[in-house]
Amino acid sequence: MIIKATAIPLAYYPYSSTSRIVHWLTRHHGKVSTLLKGALRPKSPFLGEYELFGTSELLYFAKRPHALHTAKECAMLHPRNTFRIDWRAMQAASYLSALFSQTTPDEAPHPGLFEFFEELLDLAEEYGRFPQFIHWAELRFCDYHGHAPNLGSCTQCNATGPLAFSATAGGVVCTPCSKKTKLPILACPPDVLAILRAWQKADHPQLAVKTAISAKQQFHLSVIEGAFMQHHFNLNPSHRDAIRSGMEGS
Ligand SMILES: [Zn+2]
Numbered sequence: 001m002i003i004k005a006t007a008i009p010l011a012y013y014p015y016s017s018t019s020r021i022v023h024w025l026t027r028h029h030g031k032v033s034t035l036l037k038g039a040l041r042p043k044s045p046f047l048g049e050y051e052l053f054g055t056s057e058l059l060y061f062a063k064r065p066h067a068l069h070t071a072k073e074c075a076m077l078h079p080r081n082t083f084r085i086d087w088r089a090m091q092a093a094s095y096l097s098a099l100f101s102q103t104t105p106d107e108a109p110h111p112g113l114f115e116f117f118e119e120l121l122d123l124a125e126e127y128g129r130f131p132q133f134i135h136w137a138e139l140r141f142c143d144y145h146g147h148a149p150n151l152g153s154c155t156q157c158n159a160t161g162p163l164a165f166s167a168t169a170g171g172v173v174c175t176p177c178s179k180k181t182k183l184p185i186l187a188c189p190p191d192v193l194a195i196l197r198a199w200q201k202a203d204h205p206q207l208a209v210k211t212a213i214s215a216k217q218q219f220h221l222s223v224i225e226g227a228f229m230q231h232h233f234n235l236n237p238s239h240r241d242a243i244r245s246g247m248e249g250s
Helices: 087-103 111-127 131-144 175-181 190-201 205-210 215-233 237-248
Strands: 002-014 020-026 030-036 055-061 069-078 163-166 171-174
Touching: 002 030, 002 069, 002 087, 002 111, 020 087, 020 111, 030 055, 087 111, 087 131, 087 215, 111 131, 111 205, 131 190, 131 205, 131 215, 163 175, 163 215, 171 175, 190 205, 190 215
Parallel strands: 030 069
Antiparallel strands: 002 020, 002 055, 020 030, 055 069, 163 171
16 A cells, blocks of 8 residues: 655664665654665665655555555655754754654554644754753643643642652652652752743743753753653653753753
8 A cells, every 4th residue: 555644754774775764753644664765875766855854745655554664755845954054953853853753652643743743843943952942842742741740739748848859759749748758859949940830831932942041950950851751751861861961061
């Protein structure tokens, strides 16, 4: 069966000296993998028709479900050229691609997820160069998947302070509860909690990138969100840290 799909590459790998395997997120067919035969040849018709972070129209022969399908044709629809010239924005887009790749099951159709990915990539073109963007995007991602951290009052007893953060508890916990339950906790100073609360409510990164954050606040945000993302999405932390340290270290 030939399938036509709107698709964005999540990752690609060499298959032979001339061919490539591309993992895509598609609008109507979920995450699929295709073989692009001859994609690395100088005159390949695939050249320039697909690119990381860009939306293409993909035509492929679907074999049995979850198999490696064979790409037939590909046409670039929307390349998102900012990521070629803006290194920091590209790092943000790489992290988003890895995030969607690692958390999306194969061939589970979910058009809303595809649209959410496109929305985040479009925003990353404009805001991805700001380190605040990824923090905001992670909160959005959690919210989308129904794992928004509870940043209000203590998740155990509803006390309003003083609060620390526990990924296991799904949000903030007060000091007595953290002692009583022996939950692993992370420091979450009031100023950092205020930032997280404001960004969680913001449905656009504009507010987040306007918030000036100190190196210390950035550190807490990274530790807290890192623990939360790992807990809920089982992310490979080394991958996340590599991309994020690249963004934050300079
Ligand atoms: Zn409590």
